Amino acid sequence: MPGALSHIRVLDLSRVLAGPWAAQNLADLGAEVIKVERPGAGDDTRGWGPPWLKDGAGKDTTESAYFLSVNRNKKSITIDIGKPQGQAIVRELAAKSDVLIENYKVGTLKRYGLAYEDLKPLNPGLVYCSVTGFGQDGPYAQRPGYDFIFQGMGGLMSITGERDDYPGGGPQKVGIAITDVLTGMYASLAVAAALTHRERTGQGQYIDTALLDTIVAFNANQIVSFFASGRIPIRWGNAHPQVVPYEVFAVADGHIILAVGNDGQFKRFCKEAGCPDLAEEARFATMSQRIIHRRELIPILSDVMRQRTKQDWLDALESATVPCGPINNMKELFEDAQVRHRGLRVDMPHPLGGSAPVVASPMRMSGTPVEYRLAPPMLGQHNEEVMKGLLGKSDAELHALRDAGVI
Numbered sequence: 285m286p287g288a289l290s291h292i293r294v295l296d297l298s299r300v301l302a303g304p305w306a307a308q309n310l311a312d313l314g315a316e317v318i319k320v321e322r323p324g325a326g327d328d329t330r331g332w333g334p335p336w337l338k339d340g341a342g343k344d345t346t347e348s349a350y351f352l353s354v355n356r357n358k359k360s361i362t363i364d365i366g367k368p369q370g371q372a373i374v375r376e377l378a379a380k381s382d383v384l385i386e387n388y389k390v391g392t393l394k395r396y397g398l399a400y401e402d403l404k405p406l407n408p409g410l411v412y413c414s415v416t417g418f419g420q421d422g423p424y425a426q427r428p429g430y431d432f433i434f435q436g437m438g439g440l441m442s443i444t445g446e447r448d449d450y451p452g453g454g455p456q457k458v459g460i461a462i463t464d465v466l467t468g469m470y471a472s473l474a475v476a477a478a479l480t481h482r483e484r485t486g487q488g489q490y491i492d493t494a495l496l497d498t499i500v501a502f503n504a505n506q507i508v509s510f511f512a513s514g515r516i517p518i519r520w521g522n523a524h525p526q527v528v529p530y531e532v533f534a535v536a537d538g539h540i541i542l543a544v545g546n547d548g549q550f551k552r553f554c555k556e557a558g559c560p561d562l563a564e565e566a567r568f569a570t571m572s573q574r575i576i577h578r579r580e581l582i583p584i585l586s587d588v589m590r591q592r593t594k595q596d597w598l599d600a601l602e603s604a605t606v607p608c609g610p611i612n613n614m615k616e617l618f619e620d621a622q623v624r625h626r627g628l629r630v631d632m633p634h635p636l637g638g639s640a641p642v643v644a645s646p647m648r649m650s651g652t653p654v655e656y657r658l659a660p661p662m663l664g665q666h667n668e669e670v671m672k673g674l675l676g677k678s679d680a681e682l683h684a685l686r687d688a689g690v691i
Contacts, residue, residue, distance in 0.1 A: 287314015288652035292479065295377050296320065296358065297365075297386040297393075299327040301431075301461055302495065303415045304354040305468025307385050310475060311357035312645045312654045318377065318670055319355065319661065323362040323691060326663040327351060340637025352640050352660045356632060359658070359666035362691050369690045371396050376675050379406045382482075383475055387415040390425050400490045410488040411478040413471050419494035429495060431461035438463070438499030443506055446521035455519065467498040528574040528581065529553075532611065533589040540594055542585075543607040547571060552604045557588050632659040667691055 292315040296307040304319075304327070311317040321327050333348035364370040375398070378384055384403070386393060393399050400412040414420060417429030435441050435457045445456035471493045478489050500507070506517045522541075524530035529550075530543050544550050547563075547570055554563040562568055562584065567577040574581055589597065594610060601608040612620065618629055631639040645654045671677040671691070685691045 285652050287312075287655060288649065289476075289479075290314035290316075292316070292383060293381045294318070294383040294385065295374075295381040297374070297384065297388070297398075298415060299387065300329055301354060301464035302467040302471070302493075303385050303387040304329075305465055306413070306415070306471035306475065307358065308354050308356060309468065309472035309645075309647075310383065311658075312647065312656075314652065314655065315383070317358040318381075318666070319358045319360045320363050320365070320374065320377075321360055321663060323364055323664070323689060326360070326362070327355070329354075330663065337634065337636065337640055338638050339634075342638075345636050347634075347636065347640075347660070347662070352642060355660040356640070356642050356656065357658050358661055359670060360661035360663055361667050361670050362664040364690050365393075365396055365398065367688070367690050369685065369688060371398060373671075373675070373685075373690070374398055375403065375406060377670075378403045378410060380674060381407070381410065382479065383411045383413065385413045385415065385471065385475070389428065390416055390420055404488070408488060409482050409486060411475055411482065411491065412488065413475055413478075413491040413493060415467060415471055415493045415495075417495050419497060420492045424496075431463045431495070432457055434463040434495045434499045438496055439503050439507070440499055443503075443517050443519055445519045447519050447523075450521060453519070453521075462502075463495045463499045466502055467493055467495050470498055470501075523578075526571075526575065528571065528578050529585055531582075533586060535589050535597055536591065536593045538594045539611050540589075540597055541609045541611060542589070542601075543609070545607060549606050550574070553601065553606045556600050556604045556606065557585075559584075559588060630656050632656055634659045635662055635665065664691070 289310055292310065294307055294310050294315045294317040296304065296317050296319040298304055298307060299321070307317050307319070319327075329351045330346070330348055332350040334344070335349045336344040337347040337349065337352060339345050363373055365374055394402070403410055403412065416425070417434070418424040418427055436455070440462075441455040441457055444458060446453040448454065471491065474491045474493065478491060482488055510517060522532040527543070527545060530545070531541070532539050533542050542553070544553055550568070551560075551563040554560050566573065568574050568581055598608060598610060610616070617623055626644070628644045630642050630644050632642060634640040640659045642656070642660070647654055668682065671682055682691070
């Protein structure tokens with residue numbers, strides 16, 4: 285079956301992470317995605333190495349692992365949109381596209397005649413999605429911004445990290461650029477919704493997606509708890525404010541996660557751990573009492589957990605249906621039986637030889653499954669295919685555009 289979006293063409297004017305993530309989601313669902321990059325340089329992330337893709341001989345190429353992670357299933361063309369000829373080509377492409385995604389600073393594309401208002405008359409059905417730090421309006425609209433800044437400004441770091449009264453306490457960022465990734469997810473969802481609206485009305489629309497808005501929305505339950513109680517949420521490290529024990533414990537050869545969600549599970553844990561009397565103590569018998577007496581219980585459990593190895597605990601607790609889990613590094617993650625079974629690593633043949641390893645899409649669809657059609661493209665790899673096949677440019681026109689540095 286063709287992909288769910290195989291009838292859709294996306295013009296991807298974005299770079300780095302949030303916009304490319306949105307475009308890759310659409311590409312995975314079957315859309316034809318044409319990625320527009322700067323001649324000679326390309327997407328900033330092409331140079332964000334090492335690590336680099338290995339060629340067929342095992343040698344480093346100039347294709348960064350970062351770029352590979354968010355640009356599969358796309359075609360790459362190069363256009364200098366700062367030049368009038370380049371702007372004209374983008375307008376031609378937009379007229380033949382269903383979606384345009386861009387993450388330029390507010391007002392940049394308007395100066396080039398490539399804003400939504402400029403392109404809508406050429407293609408009333410165009411879904412135009414802008415991804416910026418602070419949105420298209422407001423006192424901060426012109427500010428640049430990076431994921432790290434939004435994790436702090438948007439409240440996430442105020443609840444992430446060890447508790448202030450514990451060793452190492454203080455705010456921490458999440459280990460990936462989570463604001464960018466989430467914004468890309470919201471953007472692709474909004475695009476899909478806009479396309480559904482267009483099927484009913486024939487009209488496209490403008491989508492204003494902001495990283496700040498996204499990270500605030502992501503904090504939803506913590507924020508609404510604050511709205512309801514007036515109490516400012518705090519950092520709990522690996523612990524949980526309403527569930528005990530629910531945190532990381534050191535074991536004889538590493539660490540595991542213990543996540544005891546109810547009193548029955550706690551009794552089974554204590555029996556398996558060789559301390560059944562602990563579950564009968566009034567201080568610990570119920571969740572509410574374990575929360576109140578957290579500082580007494582956790583040191584006791586810490587001593588118990590150190591007596592056995594990680595695998596011993598995991599096997600024993602899983603048999604007793606007590607929720608637990610390992611803390612895998614990336615190597616261990618892809619050695620896991622379930623991860624291997626789900627096929628979460630995909631190796632795609634690359635034009636430079638060898639293969640490009642990518643992480644599989646989590647979207648599992650029975651009728652229109654995700655396909656891995658195109659390896660992350662080399663810079664300008666599809667110039668001729670798109671310019672001649674889609675726009676009807678002649679060889680002479682292509683030569684002239686190259687000579688002028690437009691492509």
